[in-house]
Amino acid sequence: MRQINPLQPLVSVIIPTHRRVEMLKRAIESVLSQSYSNLELIVVDDFSNDGTIDFLKSIEDERLKFHSNKESKGANYSRNIGLKKATGNYIALLDDDDEWLQKKVEKQMELLMTDDQIIGVSCSYKIKNKHNPEMEEEIKKDLTVDFNKLLEQNYVGSCSFFIFKNQKDVLFDESLSSCQDWDFYLQLTQKTKLKIRILPNCLVNYTIHGNQITSSGESYISGVNSFMEKWKSHLGFNTYFHFKYHNFRMNLRDSLNEKLGNKGFNLLRNYYKKFTNKKP
Numbered sequence: 001m002r003q004i005n006p007l008q009p010l011v012s013v014i015i016p017t018h019r020r021v022e023m024l025k026r027a028i029e030s031v032l033s034q035s036y037s038n039l040e041l042i043v044v045d046d047f048s049n050d051g052t053i054d055f056l057k058s059i060e061d062e063r064l065k066f067h068s069n070k071e072s073k074g075a076n077y078s079r080n081i082g083l084k085k086a087t088g089n090y091i092a093l094l095d096d097d098d099e100w101l102q103k104k105v106e107k108q109m110e111l112l113m114t115d116d117q118i119i120g121v122s123c124s125y126k127i128k129n130k131h132n133p134e135m136e137e138e139i140k141k142d143l144t145v146d147f148n149k150l151l152e153q154n155y156v157g158s159c160s161f162f163i164f165k166n167q168k169d170v171l172f173d174e175s176l177s178s179c180q181d182w183d184f185y186l187q188l189t190q191k192t193k194l195k196i197r198i199l200p201n202c203l204v205n206y207t208i209h210g211n212q213i214t215s216s217g218e219s220y221i222s223g224v225n226s227f228m229e230k231w232k233s234h235l236g237f238n239t240y241f242h243f244k245y246h247n248f249r250m251n252l253r254d255s256l257n258e259k260l261g262n263k264g265f266n267l268l269r270n271y272y273k274k275f276t277n278k279k280p
Contacts, residue, residue, distance in 0.1 A: 014082030119194035120164030178223025
């Protein structure tokens with residue numbers, strides 16, 4: 001175990017997990033090997049049956065704590081369990097299928113500890129495809145956003161990129177099946193009137209593996225609708241119309257795919273692209 005620097009403020013790291021023990025191993029290793037050592041790692045297992053608990057019990061690092069849900073309650077519920085158990089004044093989030101680069105917390109804390117106008121810090125990231133390791137792409141951002149700017153879109157990105165000053169009364173909305181991270185950032189900035197900084201440094205490997213909630217799934221569409229209903233009094237017309245149109249397209253695509261099958265749908269899509277030169 002790394003020697004802990006007691007002069008560093010404690011950062012609580014929360015990882016929700018559900019039946020992805022092999023990916024979880026990589027995520028945990030990326031936390032415990034951080035250059036910033038004063039960490040409290042809280043893993044919340046959402047009723048896995050793949051040996052996750054045995055693996056967690058085998059880790060010999062006093063910074064690790066874990067909780068096991070008695071039934072599967074979802075990632076938002078698990079994140080909230082972690083938030084309630086966290087003792088640090090700073091909170092970092094990580095999904096079990098992503099991994100941090102070694103200086104991730106250090107770089108973000110340098111800014112978070114010195115800027116009183118910032119409630120949280122996100123970062124740029126590298127996309128990695130589990131099924132095609134040669135496909136990698138760096139997504140770089142360099143901006144600062146407040147509540148009003150965040151109403152336009154989720155500039156902050158995945159929870160895995162984010163670290164923030166602990167706010168005991170801000171939790172994840174467990175009713176949302178998607179857009180939960182965006183909703184959380186809006187809650188934070190609305191409550192505190194502070195901003196979120198997105199660093200240009202690529203500090204996270206974001207993994208694509210086919211099991212995430214995607215933009216074509218029913219869970220995603222349902223979550224977007226619930227999110228829009230929750231924030232509709234704040235969303236501008238352009239943002240609201242964009243999501244309505246996007247959901248219409250996703251519903252149409254799913255319906256055609258169901259009726260025609262994958263082969264028929266792909267033929268129709270290629271025909272459309274050929275004669276319109278547009279992506280459907």
